[in-house]
Amino acid sequence: MTDDVPETVATYLRLRGLEPSPRAARRRKRVAAQDDDKMPFAPGRDPKGVGDVLADLTRQSGWDSQLAREDLVLQWEQVTGAETARHAHPVALADGLLTVQCDSTAWAKNLQLMRAEIVTQLMRRFPDAGVQNVRFVGPDVPSWKWGPRAVPGRGPRDTYG
Incomplete structure (x- = not known):
């Protein structure tokens, strides 16, 4: 702050954020830390292909x-x-x-x-x-074990002597 600016004007400028102050610098650092994803060249900001986006969606959805x-x-x-x-x-x-x-x-x-x-x-x-x-x-074939003509038990056997 220069000496030729009155104290009231300097306080006003400091409160409006127009002049750097230690508190404003801390606030700017905190905001910058929170808004890394909004920075244009920050990590993770590269464009993704449609295939990558769909792969992420299916993985997150459990499909x-x-x-x-x-x-x-x-x-x-x-x-x-x-x-x-x-x-x-x-x-x-x-x-x-x-x-x-x-x-x-x-x-x-x-x-x-x-x-x-x-x-x-x-x-x-x-x-x-x-x-x-x-x-x-194999292929589906009709079963002779079920249906109206099925015989309960073992069925007929060799009866020739």
Whole structure:
């Protein structure tokens, strides 16, 4: 503060914040510490891509595992190959067990022999899906154990002597 300014004017300027004072400097430091996110070149202010924003949204919302399961179904052909995907498709995923429906029992048996490789591929590509094992089932066939013509018990046996 200069000597030619009267004390009342200097006090007025200090109270209005037009002249630096020790208290104003502290207040400015505190405000600057709180408003770092509003600074144009502060850390974390770089623009983000839409993919990064959506990834953050899905992670915060807890949708990662459900989206990974959907991706598994949609990309089944890339995991197993075109020929296998024509004859087998995933039908259920519960408790880490992926159930795959096959066109025939021969396809189910072949894929069962390749189970370790398929599970490895699924765990590597879709870790959030939670696949721990794969079960291959054959086509749905009618069961003769149920229905109006079913016989209780063991049923007829060889009666020829």
